[in-house]
Amino acid sequence: MKTRLPPPPGRDWTVISLMLLVLLLIVASFASLPLKWREFFTLDAVRSTLELLAGFAPPELATPFLIKTGWAAVETMAMSALGTLLAVAAALLFSLPASGRMGRTARTAMRAMLNVLRSIPELVWAAILLIAAGLGPFGGTLALAAHTAGVLGRLFADALENAAPLPEQSLRTNGASASAAFFYATLPQTLPQMLSYTLYRWENNIRAAAILGVVGAGGLGQMLKYHLSLFQMQSAATVILAMLLLVAMVDGVSFALRRALTR
Amino acid sequence: MLELRHLSKTYGNGRTVLNDVSWQFKAGEFVAIMGDSGVGKSTLLNLIAGLDTPDASCSADAIMVDGVALASLDDDAATRLRRQRMGFIFQAFHVLPHLTLVQNVALPLLLNGMPTGAASEMLAAVGLGGRDHDFPHQLSGGEMQRVAIARALVHRPALVLADEPTGNLDPDTAHSILELLQREIKSTGACTIMVTHATSAAAMSDKVLHLSKIGIQETTNVKLFDQKTS
Numbered sequence: 001m002k003t004r005l006p007p008p009p010g011r012d013w014t015v016i017s018l019m020l021l022v023l024l025l026i027v028a029s030f031a032s033l034p035l036k037w038r039e040f041f042t043l044d045a046v047r048s049t050l051e052l053l054a055g056f057a058p059p060e061l062a063t064p065f066l067i068k069t070g071w072a073a074v075e076t077m078a079m080s081a082l083g084t085l086l087a088v089a090a091a092l093l094f095s096l097p098a099s100g101r102m103g104r105t106a107r108t109a110m111r112a113m114l115n116v117l118r119s120i121p122e123l124v125w126a127a128i129l130l131i132a133a134g135l136g137p138f139g140g141t142l143a144l145a146a147h148t149a150g151v152l153g154r155l156f157a158d159a160l161e162n163a164a165p166l167p168e169q170s171l172r173t174n175g176a177s178a179s180a181a182f183f184y185a186t187l188p189q190t191l192p193q194m195l196s197y198t199l200y201r202w203e204n205n206i207r208a209a210a211i212l213g214v215v216g217a218g219g220l221g222q223m224l225k226y227h228l229s230l231f232q233m234q235s236a237a238t239v240i241l242a243m244l245l246l247v248a249m250v251d252g253v254s255f256a257l258r259r260a261l262t263r
Numbered sequence: 264m265l266e267l268r269h270l271s272k273t274y275g276n277g278r279t280v281l282n283d284v285s286w287q288f289k290a291g292e293f294v295a296i297m298g299d300s301g302v303g304k305s306t307l308l309n310l311i312a313g314l315d316t317p318d319a320s321c322s323a324d325a326i327m328v329d330g331v332a333l334a335s336l337d338d339d340a341a342t343r344l345r346r347q348r349m350g351f352i353f354q355a356f357h358v359l360p361h362l363t364l365v366q367n368v369a370l371p372l373l374l375n376g377m378p379t380g381a382a383s384e385m386l387a388a389v390g391l392g393g394r395d396h397d398f399p400h401q402l403s404g405g406e407m408q409r410v411a412i413a414r415a416l417v418h419r420p421a422l423v424l425a426d427e428p429t430g431n432l433d434p435d436t437a438h439s440i441l442e443l444l445q446r447e448i449k450s451t452g453a454c455t456i457m458v459t460h461a462t463s464a465a466a467m468s469d470k471v472l473h474l475s476k477i478g479i480q481e482t483t484n485v486k487l488f489d490q491k492t493s
Contacts, residue, residue, distance in 0.1 A: 166355070166357060167357070167359050170357035171370070173314060174345065174346065174350075174370065174371060175343065175345035175347070175349070176342075176374050177342065180374060184370070185359060189361060
């Protein structure tokens with residue numbers, strides 16, 4: 001008796017149609033945007049770019065300026081750390097109703113609020129809060145906290161919802177109260193994941209804190225805006241290098257901590 | 264110790280799971296309950312534990328635990344009763360993976376505000392002495408069930424409910440687990456009710472009850488269940 005292979009599955013036209021649609025969107029996007037590639041690569045454009053870049057070298061290395069840049073870096077770091085910390089506290093609070101533990105209505109309402117918080121970019125939050133809180137790092141910290149609370153609140157809520165229910169049910173069966181079962185069974189399961197999300201958002205917030213300075217929230221961003229507006233390119237170069245070093249340092253620490261958590 | 268009086272349970276879809284179940288369980292007894300799949304064995308354990316409620320048509324004293332009617336207790340009081348007077352052993356062990364073995368065993372003591380020193384002794388009693396700081400993922404199935412037994416008995420409950428405790432174990436391990444359970448419940452004097460499909464497990468109990476659609480009755484012919492399931 002000859003064995004025959006079954007016929008091949010039919011072609012999935014849904015996937016092919018979607019791919020063609022995406023290709024069409026890409027082509028339409030390029031066609032609708034006034035991208036002037038040729039002008040970007042003309043001799044004049046290249047010469048102007050090189051002249052601008054040459055203006056950054058060498059960076060300003062005078063000791064008083066380095067000290068000033070150092071303090072600005074500390075301010076940026078503090079903004080990001082404190083903003084993230086405030087966001088974590090808020091997110092833990094918001095995640096309980098958002099995970100459905102207090103009913104469907106509370107879940108829907110809280111998730112809507114978290115969506116609002118995280119849909120507004122940090123720069124917009126900063127623009128609003130700097131009017132209320134005044135110029136300086138305080139407004140910047142609150143802006144970071146507001147946006148990050150929305151992001152972390154949603155992530156924490158999802159982690160709680162997806163936690164294995166069996167350990168908590170087992171404790172409830174054994175006579176634990178609802179809160180004891182949550183703290184002994186569910187929260188320990190989700191804590192490593194929450195810490196990992198927190199560290200990753202802190203990484204993002206270092207970069208965001210640097211940018212917020214541009215709108216007056218202090219730190220390295222404010223220094224950068226000041227020196228660029230006065231065309232003090234060498235000083236601006238020092239500030240940019242400080243930003244790069246700060247981001248690299250925080251990235252490294254965050255990576256090491258997240259790796260330790262997952263071992 | 265535990266008395267069931269004309270207990271019935273019907274689910275919302277109209278399916279009657281338990282019908283007029285009456286029995287008295289004495290302190291220190293080791294009772295096995297057997298029956299066909301879907302006859303309500305696990306439902307019976309849930310009702311005894313206060314995790315489910317009997318039909319509204321049942322009397323208020325349908326389930327009496329040490330003279331207290333379960334129906335008279337609110338949710339908090341029922342939770343307190345489970346915490347203080349009952350221990351549970353599940354088929355799937357239900358050992359918390361993020362806690363060490365001694366922390367798992369100590370949970371009922373912590374929840375009852377009792378000193379936790381007995382947890383280490385209990386682990387030694389079930390053959391896991393010296394492994395207090397190991398984690399569940401380092402254990403075999405039989406060892407995890409030993410931890411579950413230790414946790415169920417550490418706070419000296421009056422009533423132990425075991426739902427298929429050997430369901431996930433090979434025959435040799437199951438036998439040693441049941442010997443351990445027998446020995447420990449005799450030393451604590453707990454009334455133990457074990458739901459099981461395994462005739463070998465039922466044979467190690469003091470008494471075997473057969474649960475069916477018409478109620479519950481004692482049986483001495485456990486081999487009948489082998490014939491039915493083969």
